[in-house]
Amino acid sequence: MAKNILGKLPGDVSQIAVGAAAGAVAMTAGEILIAQPIRKNIVAWRKKIQDLKAKGETAAAEELTKKIPMGAGALSATTIKDLTVLGLGIAAKAVAPKSTYTEYVTDGIIFFAVADLLTRKIAAVSYQFEQDK
Amino acid sequence: MNTTTEIQYVGEATMITSDCIAIAFKRPTGSNPINISGYPLADGETLTISQNVGDIDRTQYQIYFGSGAGSDECYVFRTLIIDGYNNG
Numbered sequence: 001m002a003k004n005i006l007g008k009l010p011g012d013v014s015q016i017a018v019g020a021a022a023g024a025v026a027m028t029a030g031e032i033l034i035a036q037p038i039r040k041n042i043v044a045w046r047k048k049i050q051d052l053k054a055k056g057e058t059a060a061a062e063e064l065t066k067k068i069p070m071g072a073g074a075l076s077a078t079t080i081k082d083l084t085v086l087g088l089g090i091a092a093k094a095v096a097p098k099s100t101y102t103e104y105v106t107d108g109i110i111f112f113a114v115a116d117l118l119t120r121k122i123a124a125v126s127y128q129f130e131q132d133k
Numbered sequence: 134m135n136t137t138t139e140i141q142y143v144g145e146a147t148m149i150t151s152d153c154i155a156i157a158f159k160r161p162t163g164s165n166p167i168n169i170s171g172y173p174l175a176d177g178e179t180l181t182i183s184q185n186v187g188d189i190d191r192t193q194y195q196i197y198f199g200s201g202a203g204s205d206e207c208y209v210f211r212t213l214i215i216d217g218y219n220n221g
Contacts, residue, residue, distance in 0.1 A: 043142050046161060046206065065163045065203075072204035076145035124146040127197050131171060 018101060019108025026085050026109040027116065035081040038071035045069045078120065086113035134186075135215040143207040146197045151190040155183040155212040158196070164206040166199030173199075174207075189214075 009017070045064070052061035071077035089109035096102040136154065143149070149156075160167045162177040169180055170192075184190050198205045 039142055039144065042144060042204070042206065049161075062163075068204045072144055072206055076205060078145055120145070124197065127146060127195055131168060131197065 015104045015107075018104035019111060021108070022105040023108035023112030026089065027081075027112050030081040030085040034084055035071075035077040038069075038077035038080060042069050042072045042077070045072075079117065082113045082117045086110060086117070089113060136212050137215055139211045139213060141209045141211070143196050143209055144205045146195075149194045149196060149209055151182075151192045151194060151211065153190060153211040153213045154188065155181065155210075156190060156194070157181040157210040158194075159208040159210070161204075161206050161208070164203045165201035167207050168195075168197040168199065170195050 045067075049061050049064050052058075052064060071080060075083075086109075089106055093103075093106035093110065096106060141149075157179055158167070158169050158174060159179045160174040160177065164176075167174040172180065174180055182190065182192075196207055196209075198207075
């Protein structure tokens with residue numbers, strides 16, 4: 001019979017353990033299912049442009065260059081992944097049956113997504129600040 | 134010495150640890166401005182940094198994208214030594 005180990009731990013420890021595991025799983029799944037296909041699509045788009053240039057079809061290549069795929073413009077593949085995971089986490093929190101562990105899981109997912117968005121944005125801003133000195 | 138080359142697409146500000154004998158950063162023509170640890174890559178330019186034979190570059194390069202109407206694209210080429218293989 002399975003023992004409820006988490007139930008015997010202090011509440012804070014259980015919350016961190018469940019939340020961290022759920023957040024890590026959600027972010028990994030998002031990376032594999034959302035971010036990587038977007039990145040692959042960008043590389044395929046660039047390859048198509050290079051192929052057109054190699055064939056001497058410069059006008060078609062320039063036309064295709066203007067059609068920037070999702071993930072290579074204002075929002076990166078990682079940001080799209082973070083926002084999707086965040087949205088799903090908020091939606092799950094709204095519709096999931098209320099229980100201590102569903103709260104831990106959804107809070108963990110939301111926390112990881114927000115933390116990734118913030119840390120990458122802060123890193124970019126601080127680096128820009130360094131460069132502008 | 135045997136080597137292998139890895140090619141990586143980078144589409145956002147990030148840190149790349151070299152850990153290789155040669156690294157190159159390519160900014161495709163028409164893409165947004167790229168800054169490599171303070172050095173601005175020109176449109177279509179490739180920045181190549183190679184070490185002396187036997188030396189490994191341990192630098193962490195910071196890639197940052199400037200704003201523009203194009204795409205955020207940087208291709209990183211890293212030449213790595215394959216462990217366990219030697220001449221002869």
